[in-house]
Amino acid sequence: MTNSLLTVAIAFSLDGKTLFTSGYEKIVKYWDLETGNCLQTLRPARPDEGMIITEAIGLAEAKVATLKGLEALEVN
Template sequence: MKTTQLSKLWNLETAVSPDGQYVATGGDEQIVKLWDIHTGSCHRIFQRHTGQIVCILFTADGSHMISSSSDVYDGLRLRTIKIWHLATGDCLATLENHQDWVWSLSLSHDEQTLLSGSQDETINCWDIATGECWTTLRPARPYEGTMIAEVKGLTEADISTLKALGAVEVNSSCSMPTNFR
């Protein structure tokens, strides 16, 4: 039995290629490594993430790999998804739309749509050909659309929580139409 030293990773994400030839690994090192399952040798390293690798997915034909991470650029947490060309190692696209960790990736059967599930409580639907997010699915929040303005007794933390649950803060300098008073 042959043992290959991967590295010391606190969190390890893995995915096996459709042909069973490779395993992709990622974690705290901010890179994805492609390993030959039979020889244990590292075939390629994919380096463009700046945060922990959270999820890895292969396309059905094995020509591309998709990874998500907790990337940070210029101090901004972007939580990106990257699409890689397996043979060349090129990053073909970087997808950005989530506000928190992207925990899951899934491809439609025709591989034209990528779904990404995030801790931000959204599922983004991406057009693989263009890299555009064409819709975001979000569960109903308990205070969705509730307008808050000049509310007495609420702290800034209370207001932030209400806004996170869907409330909308209205500028108090705006006057409401007569029929709404």
């Protein structure tokens, strides 16, 4: 039971059967302590993911590179 990077916060349910973990990657995982299985993974919204920037005007190359790093797309 772990997040992919360093786990920085944990919280047990009141009944002690489940656990929440969170790390620097901003993902929260919900665990079943009896089985060790991850029941749910919660991820933050990523507003730049899938944004098409092909015809964007006035973007510096550095900004385009940053947006691509955030999963924005240039389509031909």
